[in-house]
Amino acid sequence: MSDGRTIELQEYKSEIKPTWCPGCGDFAVLNGLQRALQTLQIKPWTVTIVSGIGCSSNIPHFLSSYGFHSIHGRSIPVASGIKLANPELTVIAAGGDGDGYGIGAGHFLHAMRRNLDITYIVMNNQIYGLTTGQASPTSEREMKTKSTPEGVIENPINPISLALAAGATYVARGFSGDAKTLGDLFAKGIRHKGFALVDVLSPCVTYNKQNTYDWFRQRVYSLEKEGHDPSDFHAAMRRATEWPNLDQTRDRIGIGVFYERTDIPTYEELEPVLRKGPLVKQPLGLANPEELLEEFR
Amino acid sequence: MTQKELVFRIGGAAGDGSASTAESFAKVCTRSGLYAFTYTSYQSVIRGGHSWVQVRASEEPVLSQGESPQVVIALNQPTVDIHGPQVRERGAVIYDSETVKLDGIRLAEGVRSIGFPLARVAREYGNNALMKNTVALGAAVRLFDMDMRHVESAFRTIWGDKKEEVVQANVKAAMAGHKYVEEHGGSLGLGLRYSDHARLLLTGNQAICLGALAAGCKFLAQYPMTPASSIMHWMADHAPQYGVVVKQVEDELAAINMAIGAGFAGVRAMTATSGGGFSLMVEGLGQGGMVEAPVVAVLVSRTGPSTGLPTKTEQGDLNLALGAGQGDWPRAILAPRNTDECFRLAAEAFNLAEVYQTPVILMSDLYLSEGYRTVDGFDFNVPIIRGLLAQDGGEAEGRYLRYKITESGVSPRALPGQKGFEHIAGSDEHDEKGELISDVLAGIPEYVEVRKRMMEKRMRKLDGLRRDTKGPELWGPQDADLTLISWGSTQGPLREAVLNLQETEGLSVNSLEFSYLFPFHAEETRAVLARAKRTLAVEGNFTGQFSRLLTAETGIRPDRFLGKYDGEPFAPSEIEAKIREVLA
Numbered sequence: 001m002s003d004g005r006t007i008e009l010q011e012y013k014s015e016i017k018p019t020w021c022p023g024c025g026d027f028a029v030l031n032g033l034q035r036a037l038q039t040l041q042i043k044p045w046t047v048t049i050v051s052g053i054g055c056s057s058n059i060p061h062f063l064s065s066y067g068f069h070s071i072h073g074r075s076i077p078v079a080s081g082i083k084l085a086n087p088e089l090t091v092i093a094a095g096g097d098g099d100g101y102g103i104g105a106g107h108f109l110h111a112m113r114r115n116l117d118i119t120y121i122v123m124n125n126q127i128y129g130l131t132t133g134q135a136s137p138t139s140e141r142e143m144k145t146k147s148t149p150e151g152v153i154e155n156p157i158n159p160i161s162l163a164l165a166a167g168a169t170y171v172a173r174g175f176s177g178d179a180k181t182l183g184d185l186f187a188k189g190i191r192h193k194g195f196a197l198v199d200v201l202s203p204c205v206t207y208n209k210q211n212t213y214d215w216f217r218q219r220v221y222s223l224e225k226e227g228h229d230p231s232d233f234h235a236a237m238r239r240a241t242e243w244p245n246l247d248q249t250r251d252r253i254g255i256g257v258f259y260e261r262t263d264i265p266t267y268e269e270l271e272p273v274l275r276k277g278p279l280v281k282q283p284l285g286l287a288n289p290e291e292l293l294e295e296f297r
Numbered sequence: 298m299t300q301k302e303l304v305f306r307i308g309g310a311a312g313d314g315s316a317s318t319a320e321s322f323a324k325v326c327t328r329s330g331l332y333a334f335t336y337t338s339y340q341s342v343i344r345g346g347h348s349w350v351q352v353r354a355s356e357e358p359v360l361s362q363g364e365s366p367q368v369v370i371a372l373n374q375p376t377v378d379i380h381g382p383q384v385r386e387r388g389a390v391i392y393d394s395e396t397v398k399l400d401g402i403r404l405a406e407g408v409r410s411i412g413f414p415l416a417r418v419a420r421e422y423g424n425n426a427l428m429k430n431t432v433a434l435g436a437a438v439r440l441f442d443m444d445m446r447h448v449e450s451a452f453r454t455i456w457g458d459k460k461e462e463v464v465q466a467n468v469k470a471a472m473a474g475h476k477y478v479e480e481h482g483g484s485l486g487l488g489l490r491y492s493d494h495a496r497l498l499l500t501g502n503q504a505i506c507l508g509a510l511a512a513g514c515k516f517l518a519q520y521p522m523t524p525a526s527s528i529m530h531w532m533a534d535h536a537p538q539y540g541v542v543v544k545q546v547e548d549e550l551a552a553i554n555m556a557i558g559a560g561f562a563g564v565r566a567m568t569a570t571s572g573g574g575f576s577l578m579v580e581g582l583g584q585g586g587m588v589e590a591p592v593v594a595v596l597v598s599r600t601g602p603s604t605g606l607p608t609k610t611e612q613g614d615l616n617l618a619l620g621a622g623q624g625d626w627p628r629a630i631l632a633p634r635n636t637d638e639c640f641r642l643a644a645e646a647f648n649l650a651e652v653y654q655t656p657v658i659l660m661s662d663l664y665l666s667e668g669y670r671t672v673d674g675f676d677f678n679v680p681i682i683r684g685l686l687a688q689d690g691g692e693a694e695g696r697y698l699r700y701k702i703t704e705s706g707v708s709p710r711a712l713p714g715q716k717g718f719e720h721i722a723g724s725d726e727h728d729e730k731g732e733l734i735s736d737v738l739a740g741i742p743e744y745v746e747v748r749k750r751m752m753e754k755r756m757r758k759l760d761g762l763r764r765d766t767k768g769p770e771l772w773g774p775q776d777a778d779l780t781l782i783s784w785g786s787t788q789g790p791l792r793e794a795v796l797n798l799q800e801t802e803g804l805s806v807n808s809l810e811f812s813y814l815f816p817f818h819a820e821e822t823r824a825v826l827a828r829a830k831r832t833l834a835v836e837g838n839f840t841g842q843f844s845r846l847l848t849a850e851t852g853i854r855p856d857r858f859l860g861k862y863d864g865e866p867f868a869p870s871e872i873e874a875k876i877r878e879v880l881a
Contacts, residue, residue, distance in 0.1 A: 070554070081559035285511060294454070
């Protein structure tokens with residue numbers, strides 16, 4: 001803090017009350033994020049949180065920072081534009097599984113290989129909530145939804161193994177039933193230099209009667225307690241494919257940091273134009289237009 | 298045009314280097330004090346096919362690509378077959394006598410066939426296969442009586458001082474061609490007057506880039522698509538020096554949304570694409586209107602629908618630009634009529650986007666964007682007007698209202714990082730604070746009223762946009778017998794047709810030309826058209842997209858319509874024929 005004062009947790013909260021259903025996993029995400037920002041003492045006005053569309057994408061309204069409540073699937077490109085314009089900002093993208101792994105999947109892949117210093121939080125409830133309960137890209141096989149009354153016949157996306165394959169430099173999974181770990185994973189992700197994915201198992205208490213808090217509690221385990229080494233890519237991939245996978249095994253779901261690399265430069269570091277400082281602080285217009293015209297003579 | 302002109306055409310397969318040789322030739326023309334104009338006819342292939350470039354140059358500004366050439370350089374047999382018969386009387390065909398045969402080609406009277414072993418001659422000066430084009434270029438330079446000094450200096454601007462040996466080898470190769478013509482009949486004797494007054498030669502896309510730099514553009518996000526790609530190429534080339542982040546992205550959805558993110562964060566940002574990519578951008582553009590983020594989207598049209606003719610021109614995307622995005626949101630659509638306006642309107646677009654905090658669409662087309670034109674110069678004294686900004690330094694007095702309702706519809710803008718002005722930019726309908734009213738508040742009487750007021754606030758920006766942009770230009774005699782109506786790049790061929798008919802047949806025609814398409818200037822338009830005796834709309838599309846806009850805005854229907862949708866630009870002769878028909 002510039003004035004040496006500690007920013008209180010309350011200062012990260014907005015005056016707007018969340019509109020999520022009672023018991024929604026997203027409350028834990030909001031609290032975890034506010035705690036992470038407070039732990040790191042990041043000034044609220046230097047944070048921009050960008051979301052897409054869906055229940056979880058309302059999250060910017062509940063924080064006191066800058067926010068951009070974007071259109072469906074486009075939180076990552078909007079966040080990328082903001083980060084490139086002003087790398088001094090802490091930029092967080094957030095949204096649901098439909099938003100990030102469905103309609104926005106293309107951006108998700110490319111953001112990871114690009115390694116911009118953005119933290120991406122996906123509130124994964126394995127269902128479309130705001131549109132009242134259709135199958136999502138992470139809905140499990142055989143799950144019955146409004147759009148799949150006979151049960152889902154596609155295999156779900158595995159966001160963790162996808163992120164590992166795409167070159168993400170911080171890959172973690174949290175669970176809304178474990179608030180303590182969640183806050184830590186966000187703080188680590190924000191501190192991580194590069195693209196950080198935190199996939200959060202965030203149960204939908206209204207439309208997903210299958211993947212409930214209890215269902216997860218019977219299956220989750222701490223990667224850290226089992227001695228997982230986040231620098232070991234192949235170990236991370238093995239743990240990632242414990243669930244979901246083609247064999248439909250569903251008995252072990254790891255929580256924590258799957259993988260982290262700190263030696264990969266970020267996109268901003270490699271972009272020569274940004275070495276002179278943030279774009280937003282550069283002077284506008286041309287100092288010497290004549291030299292520019294030489295090539296046209 | 299009765300003034301003296303030269304028309305040069307070079308053709309070959311894709312990969313034969315026709316385009317770069319033509320560009321060199323246009324540069325030599327410009328350095329010889331002429332105005333040059335190029336039109337490239339190419340295909341969506343990397344090797345093979347048949348592509349050709351026409352360069353037309355004159356002592357006066359050139360308005361169109363012109364028609365039949367005086368000199369054709371044939372790099373392969375199809376060029377002779379297709380273009381040989383079009384060469385004007387007493388013109389010339391230059392070709393490689395070892396690979397191209399002129400047998401059976403019907404040439405006009407007095408056309409000289411200048412066949413010699415171009416490739417073999419070229420090998421004496423270097424191993425580059427394209428050197429044979431340079432030999433032919435030297436031959437053409439002699440036919441047109443131009444000075445070899447300008448060839449050398451043109452090569453130097455192309456290859457730079459670093460590659461002096463390349464420059465020298467090419468100069469020698471050109472000299473060989475020059476010498477061959479010297480020994481076989483000399484010049485065509487066109488009698489053009491040359492000077493050392495070199496102006497600037499550039500494409501419409503390059504002029505847009507210059508305008509963007511002059512206006513302080515710092516961010517370009519783009520996905521490759523002909524004919525907009527050269528904007529990204531030029532900007533990428535100059536990005537480090539001029540402090541622009543150029544980002545090639547995964548698709549046009551990313552391009553528009555990244556540019557909007559950058560605009561929201563306070564940087565002058567743009568994206569560029571053609572119709573296909575623009576179709577993907579429409580939701581993002583509407584978002585820009587809703588969150589009130591400045592952004593400039595350049596739409597360089599090619600022939601549609603769908604993939605269409607990727608390397609051909611059309612003015613068929615106006616409806617797309619007018620209707621982009623669900624619901625109503627305020628936008629400005631600007632369509633430069635020529636290369637000068639590409640520069641001026643690009644710069645202006647950034648001011649309008651920031652002053653009105655909304656997307657501005659700059660519409661061009663392949664004809665304007667890829668053709669090289671000689672221009673006198675640009676006025677780089679571009680004012681940079683950033684519009685209403687929330688005060689920096691201090692905290693906001695009371696609660697900051699990002700979307701405060703104002704008379705102009707514009708609310709003071711704060712940028713992320715400013716303490717005390719934290720807010721949400723919302724794509725959902727929102728109140729003055731930026732808080733959404735789309736879920737639990739929608740339909741509650743108080744918020745029905747908020748929605749209405751927010752909508753009206755945003756749409757009021759159209760009044761300011763209309764005030765800050767210009768109405769159409771009436772060019773030509775005030776009381777003409779016929780008034781042409783056009784927009785964008787049709788200006789050149791249309792003016793040439795009018796001038797030709799006035800000079801040769803004494804017809805009195807004027808032209809109402811639009812560069813600012815939306816918000817539409819209905820009052821000025823109605824005033825001009827009320828005086829018009831007869832009207833003919835000329836557009837490069839099938840349905841008369843602009844004519845329909847004009848009718849919707851003014852209640853006036855153009856009497857006649859000339860549409861073109863064959864992929865080629867208007868030739869002045871086509872417009873002349875239609876004018877004669879209407880006035881007959």
